Amino acid sequence: MADPATQLSQWDFRRFERSDLTPMLQQYVEVKAQHPHCLLLYRMGDFYETFLADAEIVSRELEIVLTGRQAGDKIGRIPMAGIPHHALERYCAQLIDKGYAVVICDQVESPEQAKERARQAKAARRSKTDGDAPLLPLLLEDSEQLTWEDAESALVRRAVTRVLTPGTVLEDQLLVGRRNNYLAALVQAGECWGLAFADISTGEFQVTQLESAEALVQELLRLQPAEVLMSSDAPDPLVLLRPGEASSERPECLPSQFCYTLRPRRYFELDEARRLLLETFGVRSLEGFGCENLPLAVRAAGGLVQHLLETQRGVSIPLEGIRTYTLSQYLILDHQTRRNLELTQTVRDGAQYGSLLWALDRTRTVMGGRALRRWLLQPLLDIRAIGRRQDSVAELHNEGLLRERLQRILESVYDLERLAGRCGSGTANARDLVALGESLLKLPALAEAVAASTSPYLKALQSIPVELERLGEKLRRTLVDTPPLILTEGGLIRAGVHPELEGMRRQLVEDRDWLVDLEARERARTGIQTLKVGFNKAFGYYLSISRGKAEKAPPEYLRKQTLTNEERYITPELKERETRILNAQQQTNQLEYEIFNILRQEAGRHVSALRQVARRVAALDALAGLAEVAVYHDYCRPVLGEGREVHIEAGRHPVIEQAIPAGFFVPNDARMGGQAEPDLIILTGPNMSGKSSFIRQVALIQLLAQVGSFVPARKAVLGVADRIFTRVGAVDDLATGQSTFMVEMTETANILNHATPRSLVLLDEIGRGTATFDGLAIAWAVAEYLASHIRCRTIFATHYHELNELASVVSGVANYQVTVQELADRIVFLHRVTPGGADRSYGIEVGRLAGLPSSVVARARTVLAQVEQHSQIAVGLRDSNGNASGPTAG
Ligand SMILES: Nc1ncnc2c1ncn2[C@@H]1O[C@H](COP(=O)(O)OP(=O)(O)OP(=O)(O)O)[C@@H](O)[C@H]1O
The missing domain is CATH 3.30.420.110 (MutS, connector domain)
Structure with a gap:
């Protein structure tokens, strides 16, 4: 049997004998063994370090330097890569985005606490044993010489504080x-x-x-x-x-x-x-x-x-x-349809720019943006629910001043939904609480603005739970405007909020004043004008005197450090004061943290109420955005019913019309599904005339209507659709190894198997991916099946003009074309959809416009003339009297 160890990578932690590793790495490997498939970020001082195979991955994925660390005499150096602790979220976001799970292992005591613990343990051991254990040849975390045993117990205790997987993150920086x-x-x-x-x-x-x-x-x-x-x-x-x-x-x-x-x-x-x-x-x-x-x-x-x-x-x-x-x-949209209609991103480059969401998103809050995205991906079926959204869009559409007032307020509302979640889970920092407080304090203004409103989504915000207002006030009263990110170093709580904190802060100020005065006092006493009080991390407060005056230092000054130009001293009095200041500072910070924690827990108790309000605000924001688009782009309120009609008067494509200069978009009507109206429209027209745009426009108008939005048309009466299907364009699905034509046929089969009479089906150029005759035959059979078996509403855009024959064979089929104007030397695209069938594609014209060499264009014209002369495609579908033959009964 293969030795599993040999299948491990060179730096897999399982390859190493634990006892060969330094104490710190033993601790690391113990944690790693519990999370072998996650990247372990291990806190060491100001860094989160990774070791062994993790270090290689992290350095590669985050493009950070791969260094090394001594892992023990037998092992030598191993790979190590670290990230500064303050950049943890940013780097974690990148790792999670790449699909890794990350385990955070933090220090759960300070190095001082660890040292103290080690000293005590050492003392206890000494008292038990006669001789000293052999000393370690190297100096570890302290200047004292330690035994291995000491070193182990001097290790700062660490524990896993978070396991971050892509779906379980709460931190703001890790979320979009x-x-x-x-x-x-x-x-x-x-x-x-x-x-x-x-x-x-x-x-x-x-x-x-x-x-x-x-x-x-x-x-x-x-x-x-x-x-x-x-x-x-x-x-x-x-x-x-x-x-x-x-x-x-x-x-x-x-x-x-x-x-x-x-x-x-x-x-x-x-x-x-x-x-x-x-x-x-x-x-x-x-x-x-x-x-x-x-x-x-x-x-x-x-x-x-x-x-x-x-x-x-x-x-x-x-x-x-x-x-x-x-x-x-819900209205069922399959993945292809959402993709083809470019609901949230474009097919070409996956960008939001150019998608329906881009055209419609005028939300002012991120939660409004999330709501709109969800709505577009999951339109409704229930006419009453759609009506409730429409009523609200209508009110915000008609009351422009109200809408603008609401949107101004919304601009300063933060992500209440997620802030509430972070309070509920106890992970909110002080800035989160400030943002929560500020947002809550905006709610009364929202409520006041909608006090006289009549539509459901606005009325839902008329009363704000009073406890949320109080919470907002308390947060503002208690926390400073811009607190630091670190919660344990003070600076969180406003002055005058907490009597005990006030007392401690006053004492601190007095002690610091004493230090300031000390400088003046000592200068006067010693006569040394260069004397200063200073502070550094290594030995705290000190008195410094320039080297030239050092001999004048009084005898009670204890020399601590000699620099090139100065001598540094301490005195017992100074040290005593210092201990007082440092203790007081620590206690003040601790008290601030406790006050903050109580506040956070209080906010956490309101998580349900907060989320409910957040959802209402998000919906209002999304609806106000839809109303804004409706006003600026002249949308109408569609009438939705239980029927099957698609009656669109002067409809426009919501995205294209915003992407081209104002007034250039040519509106078009669509009428189908009603009494004496076709169910299936065969749409022909030259390349570039606007066939695809037209069929997408019909689909988007239907979809928007079922989202509850107004639609880009002069008038629209629409039956609620159960599904919208699209089959558009031809793209190889390389990921699944399917050819263009296979993808096309699979998607078409899906439509034929699932469409119902209430569905709306939009087909663009079925059959194009294969030989012309096969393609035409398939296109014909598919159209015939949709019209005579399923009887759903369908628009079938095609270059096979022969399909126009279908209208004379199957009832409920009509021909439409997108017109162009033919001038002597060029064609003009009119983008107008009119009854009738086109008989030419002007493909060669489009080729010429695209820059094909003139000799190729000329040759293509000659070949086309010959092909047209000999083509009999449509003739085969006619009977001996020249009439088109119908589908076989069945
Ligand atoms: N109603 C319209 N008004 C103004 N411009 C339009 C209109 N419809 C389409 N266009 C413009 O015409 C261009 C071509 O449209 P579209 O891709 O829909 O043509 P098509 O007939 O499907 O072409 P092909 O058969 O080559 O695929 C679009 O990029 C769009 O900018």
Whole structure:
């Protein structure tokens, strides 16, 4: 059998005999052994150090210098890389972003405490043994010579204080403000899956059960979780599969682009999961959460909570109750559709600029930004819920001054949702509490502004819980405006807040004044005008006299240090005062920290109320932004009904119209799905005329309407759609090794298998990825199937003009074209959609515009003329009388 040790990398910690390592590295390896798959950041003074293989990874990933450290006589130097403690969050953010889990091991006592402990231990040993133990040849953390045993006990005690995995971070710097950070957990049983996901920074926690791996993958792609937990036979320590990492543990159906964490199966057992959930939420049954009878969902949720317990290390689990949902509550958008419609990022470069979110996001708070993003990715089906959002957009649209007033207030509201979470988990720092206080103090102004409002989302903010106002006031009253980040060095609490603190501070001032006076007193007494009082870390306060005057130093001055130009002295009186000052300073800092802690706990007790208000503020912000866009870009309120019609008058593409100069966008109508109207539109037109833009525009208007937004049109009456499907463009899916055409056909098959009469289907150039005749044949058959079998509303953009024949064969099909104007030497794109079919593509014209050499353009024209002359494609679909033949009945 292969020796497992030989498979370990050169610097794997498991290769080393612990007793060969220095005491400090033994301590390190002990901690590392409990977290073998995580990067261990080990606090040493002002640095977090990494050693061995971790050091190599960290230095490579963070581009920091790889140094070395002596690890013991037998081992020699080992790799080491460190980051300054104040930059911890920034560097952790980078590591987590790259899919690593990071364990923070902190010093839990000061070096002085450790030394004192060691001295006592040494004294105790001395009194027990006769002779001295052999002395260590090197000087360790102290100037005293120590034995190995002493050195071990002199080691500063350290403990793991945090385990950071991509889905369990709470720190501001580790999160993206305008995006949720989801931790997901999966449980599989046959075809079915349980899915739980939570954003622990905002407290959101949802569960569902899904009937196929395909549905699960679509949900994962919507959520884009930072980390996915999976039950496995893996051992207890965390095993993280970084994005793209191959592993037999991950079922093939799951996309490799996420970071997966393997957890033992017992975390996901039903009884254990249920028990943990009941205990965590302090309830007697899961019925209130709606998941009592959804065992897979419960198991996933239990595994998720168990993971949090392990990574949060005693920090209370900052989750609200569980919300159970089903996919059928929302408009279903598959991943391809969200991608094709460029809802949150563009296909070309993945940027937000140029996406629908970019065009619509006028939010003033990051939580408003998160809400809008969620809404766009998950539009609604319930007309009443949509109506509530529309009513609020309408009020904010009509009341411009009110909207502007609200938005001005929102500009100074911080991320209440996440601040609340950090208070609840006890991880908030003083700046967080100041931001929380400032934000809370804005709420009364919001409430006052909406006092007379009538729409639901505005009315929800009319009354602010009085305890939150009081909390805001208290925070402002107690904390200084810009407190330091470090909580234990004072400077947090305002003057005049706490009588005991005041007394201590007064005493400190008096003692310091005594020092200032001391300088004058001693100068007068000794007659040395250059005498000064100074301070340094090594030996505290001292009196300094220039070398020339040193002989005049009084006898009670004890020389402590000689420098080139000065002598430094101490006196018993000075030392006594110094001890007093340092003790007083420490006690003051400690008291400040205690006052801060009590305040933080008090804020933490309001976490639920804070989050509820935060969610309302976020929704108001998102709606105000939608209203602003509606005003500035002249959107209308769509009328939504239970019917199937898509009636859009003078519709525009919300993104393109903002990207091109004002007034250049040509509005177009769309009418389908109503009485005596087509269900399927065949849209032809030259290249570059605007076919793709038109079909996307129809989809986006439908989607925006179901988000509750106004839409870019003069008028819109729309039936609620259950799904929107798009099949657009041709992109190789290199990741899964599928060809362009295979991807196209897979997506088309998905549409044909899942579309219903209530769906809206947008197809762009089906069949283009294969030989012309095959492509045309497939396009024809697909269009025919959609029109005559599924009868969903479809727009089918194509260059196959032959498809225009379909309208005369199948009822409910109509032809539209995007028109161009043909001038003597060029064509002008009118971007106007009109009834009728185009018979030319002007592809060669577009090639000429794009700069093809003129000889190639001329040759293409000749070839086209010949091909057209001999083409019989459409003829084959006609019967002997010249009529188009219909689909076979079936
Ligand atoms: N209604 C419109 N008003 C103004 N400009 C438009 C309009 N529709 C489209 N455009 C502009 O025309 C360009 C081409 O549009 P689009 O890509 O939709 O054409 P297409 O007909 O799908 O072309 P192809 O067949 O080559 O894919 C777009 O980049 C857009 O800027």
